[in-house]
Amino acid sequence: MKKSPIKRTPTKQPTSWWVVFGAMWLSLGLGAALLTEVRTGPFVAAVSALGLYVLLTVIVPRQWHKRQSRLPELAVEKEIVLDDPRQALLVEANQQTQMIHQAINQVPFGLRRTLHALVRHSLVIIDATANAPEKLNHVLRFFTYYLPATANLVSDRLKLEVHAGQARLSEIDNTLVRLEAAFANFEHVVLTPDLDSVDMDMALLDKALKDELESR
Incomplete structure (x- = not known):
């Protein structure tokens, strides 16, 4: 009897503290560089720093988690085929x-x-x-x-x-x-x-x- 594939709901993994602190320092460094070196306004520097922080702490970890969560599903499908x-x-x-x-x-x-x-x-x-x-x-x-x-x-x-x-x-x-x-x-x-x-x-x-x- 063919087994029906089991749907697994991916659980959201918390972002590592190392990623949070690293992203914070990089964002502050970017903001400071824009203010002192490029001499942009504080608004542009703040938006750029915040954008980098969101990219490193939210978007990149989410995409990585989605990619990793698909691997067990592919393994289950392969197991079902070979189980015939x-x-x-x-x-x-x-x-x-x-x-x-x-x-x-x-x-x-x-x-x-x-x-x-x-x-x-x-x-x-x-x-x-x-x-x-x-x-x-x-x-x-x-x-x-x-x-x-x-x-x-x-x-x-x-x-x-x-x-x-x-x-x-x-x-x-x-x-x-x-x-x-x-x-x-x-x-x-x-x-x-x-x-x-x-x-x-x-x-x-x-x-x-x-x-x-x-x-x-």
């Missing part, structure tokens, strides 16, 4: 797919076609699931088991490239080839329309048309 299990699953799947893709140039040439196919099938499944979230249940095992297990297997192969014998590496390569067929099957499932649903809709329409004709 489906979104988190797709993000993790995309990271695992990118990891497989980055390994392509590090494996023997004969295995690169298999990894390319695994990446291609994964991207199609991720994209189709993102555009039609109701299809997630049909390929949930792909996201929770097959894809992460494949990414781990590819990572293990890179680590064993130097230490393991050719027989062990060939066993891993054969497993990846079989996984390519499984990925292709998941892609077919996620792209195939729900024929059972279509048949049900057709049956309901046929019944509605038949009832309407009989009622005339």
Whole structure:
């Protein structure tokens, strides 16, 4: 269930005494400089000093507080988005797919076609699931088991490239080839329309048309 964002009323923070005293001294200094150096009238000097004091003690702290108060709200919205299990699953799947893709140039040439196919099938499944979230249940095992297990297997192969014998590496390569067929099957499932649903809709329409004709 999606959480509704919590509205927080920003509380007004008191102005620091350091800011008040600093603004007071700067304002008095400005007024004195206008009177003695620039030789403006006392009215202009007083208005200028008061304006500087208001700027430093009211306007600037208020703008700073508004900017700071928006940061927690943005953090809450980001937390809500990441709290969606489906979104988190797709993000993790995309990271695992990118990891497989980055390994392509590090494996023997004969295995690169298999990894390319695994990446291609994964991207199609991720994209189709993102555009039609109701299809997630049909390929949930792909996201929770097959894809992460494949990414781990590819990572293990890179680590064993130097230490393991050719027989062990060939066993891993054969497993990846079989996984390519499984990925292709998941892609077919996620792209195939729900024929059972279509048949049900057709049956309901046929019944509605038949009832309407009989009622005339």
